[in-house]
Amino acid sequence: MLIRKPDDIEPSEITPERDYVNRRAFLKMAGGVGALAAGSALAPRLLRSALVADGPPEDTPNTWDQITSYNNYYEFGTDKADPKANAQQLRTSPWSVEVAGLCRKPGHYALDDLFRSVTRVDRVYRLRCVEAWSMVVPWNGYVLGDVLRRLEPEPGAKYVQFTTLYDPQQMPGQRRPILQWPYVEGLRMDEAMHPLALLVTGLYGKPLPKQDGAPVRLVVPWKYGFKGIKAIVKIEFVEQQPTTTWMRAWPEAYGFYANVNPTVDHPQWTQSVERRIGEWRRRPTQMFNGYGDQVASLYAGMDLRKNF
Ligand code: MTE
Numbered sequence: 415m416l417i418r419k420p421d422d423i424e425p426s427e428i429t430p431e432r433d434y435v436n437r438r439a440f441l442k443m444a445g446g447v448g449a450l451a452a453g454s455a456l457a458p459r460l461l462r463s464a465l466v467a468d469g470p471p472e473d474t475p476n477t478w479d480q481i482t483s484y485n486n487y488y489e490f491g492t493d494k495a496d497p498k499a500n501a502q503q504l505r506t507s508p509w510s511v512e513v514a515g516l517c518r519k520p521g522h523y524a525l526d527d528l529f530r531s532v533t534r535v536d537r538v539y540r541l542r543c544v545e546a547w548s549m550v551v552p553w554n555g556y557v558l559g560d561v562l563r564r565l566e567p568e569p570g571a572k573y574v575q576f577t578t579l580y581d582p583q584q585m586p587g588q589r590r591p592i593l594q595w596p597y598v599e600g601l602r603m604d605e606a607m608h609p610l611a612l613l614v615t616g617l618y619g620k621p622l623p624k625q626d627g628a629p630v631r632l633v634v635p636w637k638y639g640f641k642g643i644k645a646i647v648k649i650e651f652v653e654q655q656p657t658t659t660w661m662r663a664w665p666e667a668y669g670f671y672a673n674v675n676p677t678v679d680h681p682q683w684t685q686s687v688e689r690r691i692g693e694w695r696r697r698p699t700q701m702f703n704g705y706g707d708q709v710a711s712l713y714a715g716m717d718l719r720k721n722f
Contacts, residue, residue, distance in 0.1 A: 475538060476549040478618055480691050485625045486543065487644055488592050489578065489585035497625035504584050504645070506629040515575075515651035518566035525615070525629055532560045536619075537612060539635040541642070542674050542703045548688045553633055554616035559607040562649075567603065571651035574606045575599070576632055579645045593659050599632065599643040600656030600670065604712055610635055610705060613646075636702040636709045638672045669722040673713070674703035678722045 487497035510522045535557060542548045562574065580596035582588040588595045605611065612633045615622050622628040627644025634641045640660050660668035667681050676686040676699040687696040702709050713721075 473538065473540070473550050475552050475618075476691055481549060481551055481617060482623045482625055484549075484691055486545075486639065487587075487625060487627070489587040489595075489597070489645075490625070491587055492592065498623075500586060501624035504624050504628070506624060506645075509629045509647075511630070511646060512648045513565050513650075514648065516568040516571035516653065517651045518568065519564070528561060528630075529556050529613075529615075532556045532564065535612070537610075537635075539610075539633060540703055541633070541635070541639050542688060542699065544638040544640055544668070544672070544680065544685075546680075546683060546685065546688045546699075547691055548697075549691050551633075552618050553612060553614045554619060555612040555614035555630075555633070557609055558611040558613050558632070559609060561613055562606055565649075565651075567651050570653050572603055573652050573655055574601050574603060575648075575650045575652050575656040576643045576646050577648035577650070578643055579647045594662050596647075597643055597659045598656060599641055599658050600652075601634065601641070602655075602712075605634070608709060608712065610708055636673060636705040638674055640668065641672050671713075671718070671721050673718060673722070674699060675701060675718055675722060677701075678719055 483498050484494045485497040486494070487501065490497040490500040508524065510524050511528055512522050513520050513528075533556070534554065536552065536554050538550060538552045540548055540550050576599045578597040579585065580588060582595075601611070614627070614631050614633045615629060617623070617626060622631065627642070630646050631644040632642050632646065655670055658668075658670060660672075661670055674685075679685050686699055688699045689696055700706070
């Protein structure tokens with residue numbers, strides 16, 4: 415398995431303490447995030463997580479350098495530094511996303527058209543990787559449900575499937591059978607419509623770097639990071655649960671739901687703790703990555719040990 419367990423991470427890969435985000439600079443940025451979030455029902459929580467300089471340090475965002483130099487993006491290599499080194503030649507403009515399947519507005523959409531008249535949002539979210547590391551990232555993007563509603567899903571659409579660009583010329587990792595290409599992910603329709611799920615086009619107020627998934631990626635904060643498919647070229651409304659890339663690669667380790675759950679271990683390591691990039695200590699992993707108040711009701715009555 416290529417995804418590494420926490421103890422395999424070399425000390426030399428860990429960002430030194432001096433790279434911690436500057437608290438003053440962050441307060442300034444958090445003010446902007448708070449103002450933008452203020453109109454939404456999520457405002458109190460977002461404000462709390464954004465204004466961390468006055469509260470517990472848990473949710474201090476990771477630095478730009480950390481977020482853009484320590485990546486998983488196997489189309490560009492399997493080491494954490496590979497995506498930054500190898501993704502810069504990817505042509506991300508022009509870009510179009512094919513919308514297909516059970517909806518009334520299928521077609522090929524330029525990104526501007528996909529997001530036309532959808533409100534841009536700024537959200538500071540924890541990203542918890544299945545490898546037991548985490549980061550805090552100030553994302554910019556669009557609520558996925560707002561985008562999907564405009565595409566008018568039909569009643570038969572039970573799931574949404576997302577596909578990454580397939581272009582081995584530009585994505586050298588796709589010349590090797592590391593995974594089955596192209597990378598595919600999926601959400602149940604009600605998960606996709608949840609207001610926390612985003613299509614992301616930027617971070618720290620700047621365009622999304624290529625290694626982080628430019629020009630558009632998914633971010634689902636209560637699920638392991640592998641749900642956050644990058645460089646999306648296709649969104650398809652389907653009836654059956656999609657078989658995702660990681661389910662295909664190792665079904666016993668990577669389920670469709672991929673909800674962050676400290677009680678369901680990976681076959682090779684515990685999921686009960688995690689290491690925040692930039693820190694040494696282990697933190698306890700929270701159910702649903704700490705977003706349980708908002709999302710637990712989506713899974714009422716489901717056995718999350720079976721539906722992991
Ligand atoms: N998307 C594609 N297309 N290819 C990938 O290899 N890796 C996933 C996810 N999206 C991946 C991907 C994994 S395992 C994680 S943890 C997150 O991207 C990491 O996002 P980040 O590099 O922005 O932290």
